[in-house]
Amino acid sequence: MAAPAVSKGRSTETFVDNKRKDDIRMANIAAAQSVANAVRTSLGPKGMDKMISTSSGEVIITNDGATILNKMEVLQPAAKFLVELSKSQDVVAGDGTTTVVVIAGSLLKASLGLLTAGIHPTIVSDSLHKTSIKAVEILSAMAVPVELSDRDSLVKSASTSLNSKVVSQYSTLLAPLAVDAVLSVVDPEKPDLVDLKDIKIVKKLGGTVDDTELIKGLVFDKKVSHAAGGPTRVENAKIGKSILRDAVTDLSLHYLAKAKILVIKDVERDEIEFITKTLNCLPISNIEHFRAEKLGYADLVEEVPLGDGGKIVKITGIKNMGRTTSVLVRGSNQLVLDEAERSLHDALCVVRCLVNKKFLIAGGGAPEIELSRQLGAWAKVLQGMEGYCVRAFAEALEVIPYTLAENAGLNPIAIVTELRNRHAQGEINAGINVRKGQITNILEENVVQPLLVSTSAISLATECVRMILKIDDIVTVRDKKSLVKYASGALLNRPASVVFSLSEPIAKQAQVRAICTLPDPIACPIDPGTGPKLSALLSKLRIQEILNKSSEDLHVNMLTLLRPLLDIL
Numbered sequence: 167m168a169a170p171a172v173s174k175g176r177s178t179e180t181f182v183d184n185k186r187k188d189d190i191r192m193a194n195i196a197a198a199q200s201v202a203n204a205v206r207t208s209l210g211p212k213g214m215d216k217m218i219s220t221s222s223g224e225v226i227i228t229n230d231g232a233t234i235l236n237k238m239e240v241l242q243p244a245a246k247f248l249v250e251l252s253k254s255q256d257v258v259a260g261d262g263t264t265t266v267v268v269i270a271g272s273l274l275k276a277s278l279g280l281l282t283a284g285i286h287p288t289i290v291s292d293s294l295h296k297t298s299i300k301a302v303e304i305l306s307a308m309a310v311p312v313e314l315s316d317r318d319s320l321v322k323s324a325s326t327s328l329n330s331k332v333v334s335q336y337s338t339l340l341a342p343l344a345v346d347a348v349l350s351v352v353d354p355e356k357p358d359l360v361d362l363k364d365i366k367i368v369k370k371l372g373g374t375v376d377d378t379e380l381i382k383g384l385v386f387d388k389k390v391s392h393a394a395g396g397p398t399r400v401e402n403a404k405i406g407k408s409i410l411r412d413a414v415t416d417l418s419l420h421y422l423a424k425a426k427i428l429v430i431k432d433v434e435r436d437e438i439e440f441i442t443k444t445l446n447c448l449p450i451s452n453i454e455h456f457r458a459e460k461l462g463y464a465d466l467v468e469e470v471p472l473g474d475g476g477k478i479v480k481i482t483g484i485k486n487m488g489r490t491t492s493v494l495v496r497g498s499n500q501l502v503l504d505e506a507e508r509s510l511h512d513a514l515c516v517v518r519c520l521v522n523k524k525f526l527i528a529g530g531g532a533p534e535i536e537l538s539r540q541l542g543a544w545a546k547v548l549q550g551m552e553g554y555c556v557r558a559f560a561e562a563l564e565v566i567p568y569t570l571a572e573n574a575g576l577n578p579i580a581i582v583t584e585l586r587n588r589h590a591q592g593e594i595n596a597g598i599n600v601r602k603g604q605i606t607n608i609l610e611e612n613v614v615q616p617l618l619v620s621t622s623a624i625s626l627a628t629e630c631v632r633m634i635l636k637i638d639d640i641v642t643v644r645d646k647k648s649l650v651k652y653a654s655g656a657l658l659n660r661p662a663s664v665v666f667s668l669s670e671p672i673a674k675q676a677q678v679r680a681i682c683t684l685p686d687p688i689a690c691p692i693d694p695g696t697g698p699k700l701s702a703l704l705s706k707l708r709i710q711e712i713l714n715k716s717s718e719d720l721h722v723n724m725l726t727l728l729r730p731l732l733d734i735l
């Protein structure tokens with residue numbers, strides 16, 4: 167928008183119409199912002215939850231940003247970036263998936279302001295990059311180191327992440343459980359790495375979340391196959407693992423029962439790795455390979471009734487057990503059970519983050535407001551546009567404390583102002599205590615989170631915003647093959663009506679949107695020789711022609727168009 171204004175003044179310059187580019191950028195920003203706004207209300211311990219009803223009729227209740235966005239079926243391409251952004255945060259840190267999207271939304275809003283003020287997108291984007299690097303430096307300087315032996319701190323950070331979940335009332339049980347689970351799979355030889363695949367979460371409907379337990383061993387969410395009267399409890403068991411599909415028949419079950427062998431069938435293929443690692447046994451695909459060294463050993467394998475009709479199989483006291491652990495999650499209904507699993511996943515990720523990077527940071531909006539303050543001061547020493555941009559981004563980060571306060575029913579303006587004040591006086595750990603509705607030293611309230619969650623949220627959000635800013639055109643590629651398929655249907659005199667319409671904003675670019683209503687075109691028998699020939703012809707003549715039609719030709723009957731083609735063929 168700045169360019170036309172400038173070029174009008176200088177008659178020698180070529181006039182470049184940037185209107186379309188700006189429009190596309192604005193449309194992208196608006197779409198991405200609306201996605202961010204959708205999850206904003208679920209941020210923080212007092213945030214709301216979302217009920218999602220999917221097209222398949224499934225209902226989900228969740229507070230997890232990544233899950234909400236994943237289920238939203240966003241169509242606009244730029245808005246999809248935000249969905250991806252949340253997924254990336256889920257992969258990198260596991261928690262902070264709402265925060266990252268809220269920050270991105272706020273940075274986009276700030277960028278929009280800067281673009282409207284006439285600053286070039288490249289300058290905005292570069293300043294954003296600088297801001298994020300500085301922000302990570304500031305956050306790292308604020309962080310407090312933590313030792314893995316300091317179980318208390320680990321539990322505190324796991325509970326912070328559980329605080330904001332639907333199952334938050336169970337955080338006293340789930341937080342220590344998550345810490346124990348992660349610590350039990352840390353390999354002393356690789357102390358910085360945790361593979362969450364080594365922790366198996368088994369969901370079993372029934373009971374309450376309170377009945378969730380950590381099991382040092384294996385647990386299967388199924389009954390023992392004892393239709394033929396086989397045992398349901400074996401002490402000092404030798405365990406073999408067959409990986410054959412349909413390995414047991416009714417007859418074989420009968421013989422296995424006779425030999426007092428306990429059988430668990432229908433074990434999923436993707437569980438094999440975990441099972442063999444845990445039991446320290448090897449999978450067997452042929453009876454010839456069935457040797458003692460391939461077996462695993464356990465003190466007890468037994469089917470355990472759960473008191474509500476359900477049954478599970480537990481394998482405990484495993485000899486030479488691999489570094490794995492199992493968690494049996496319970497819940498009174500499927501919605502709670504699923505959300506408990508997702509929340510536990512977040513808590514496990516938080517502990518994993520602390521194993522990867524052993525630093526903690528305060529929560530409750532303290533890091534964001536401190537960032538905003540320090541970046542604001544830094545902006546003053548930067549020159550020109552850059553300083554202006556950095557200041558805007560510094561202010562944009564206040565969205566986190568603002569939203570935390572807003573979602574907790576507090577007065578956001580008063581809270582953020584006071585928070586700013588306290589930080590200006592040097593209280594870098596002052597944050598919003600949503601329970602008391604006031605500002606306190608948030609470290610003392612035990613609201614702590616891993617440094618990695620905050621740093622990755624800032625870096626990933628800026629990366630995403632920069633990507634959106636750099637886009638100035640959307641090119642839609644149409645699939646010509648599908649057009650040919652419809653055309654072939656028409657050729658075979660099947661009832662076909664293919665309507666091409668030039669939708670208004672795209673008309674300028676002579677792009678075509680095809681609305682095809684053809685009964686089952688794929689089913690038409692096409693002569694093998696005709697297909698490619700037709701395809702070549704269509705792509706050379708007709709489709710090109712349709713693409714260049716003006717909006718007067720709003721409706722084009724496919725058959726009329728194809729008549730000359732029929733003659734050629």
Ligand SMILES: Nc1ncnc2c1ncn2[C@@H]1O[C@H](COP(=O)(O)OP(=O)(O)OP(=O)(O)O)[C@@H](O)[C@H]1O
Nearest residue numbers: 209210229230231261262263264265329330529530
């Ligand atoms: N007791 C608390 N008091 C104040 N702030 C808190 C408290 N517990 C958590 N928070 C803050 O809430 C924010 C996290 O909220 P939430 O867990 O809803 O979102 P997220 O972690 O970004 O996303 P998700 O958990 O869905 O992946 C963090 O900024 C954290 O500091």
Ligand SMILES: [Mg+2]
Nearest residue numbers: 261262327330
């Ligand atoms: Mg969280």
